């Protein structure tokens with residue numbers, strides 16, 4: 001049974017670097033009237049969620065409310081500072097351009113690496129299929145990813161992450177960088193995966209997209225779930241989205 005359970009989960013990002021401890025920085029803090037000692041920002045604050053098969057969760061909230069961080073916690077990119085996270089099922093995270101890729105490695109090595117991280121064996125046929133989906137020139141296979149434009153990079157990461165079906169899809173504002181034609185093709189592939197997945201979690205500011213895809217909205221603000229969040233049918237959640245956006 002595919003499921004995601006979070007119990008009182010918190011995540012603090014450490015802020016400190018050597019600069020925070022310098023005399024100059026402390027002096028500046030005094031002059032600006034800021035207190036010494038704030039070395040972490042709490043991005044997720046006591047979040048509890050119980051998500052079962054069939055859930056299409058929309059994470060909604062203002063910039064910095066914790067949507068991306070929550071998805072990264074569930075994907076296992078970050079460990080929780082406190083609380084408990086239990087994920088049952090094969091997870092496919094599409095979390096943005098910085099997640100998972102090694103920009104100094106050539107494109108095909110990145111594809112192999114990402115497949116292995118996902119528990120798949122990268123055969124030449126699988127890599128050929130993934131590359132064909134990107135529609136990029138063949139010579140680019142052997143170039144390091146740092147030489148790719150953000151749209152090209154997104155094509156490679158998207159094609160790799162979506163090459164196989166998954167039980168749980170985690171999507172963070174995904175298709176905004178690619179050009180229109182690839183975006184349409186990618187959306188078709190994504191919608192097929194959404195149909196096949198047991199659980200989908202989508203972070204977005206796009207109310208229309210959330211309305212179309214989700215049957216439950218989790219509104220976040222400053223790392224907390226706000227309002228009377230609860231599971232429910234599409235119409236209840238859609239109404240709730242209207243209320244949240246009002």
Ligand SMILES: Nc1ncnc2c1ncn2[C@@H]1O[C@H](COP(=O)(O)OP(=O)(O)OP(=O)(O)O)[C@@H](O)[C@H]1O
Nearest residue numbers: 013014041043061062063064065066067068069070
């Ligand atoms: N690497 C980081 N180091 C320190 N603080 C961070 C880091 N990443 C995010 N934060 C902080 O954590 C909080 C939550 O950020 P997060 O990116 O999860 O929000 P979000 O809801 O996805 O925002 P947006 O809608 O702008 O994408 C914010 O206060 C942000 O400043």
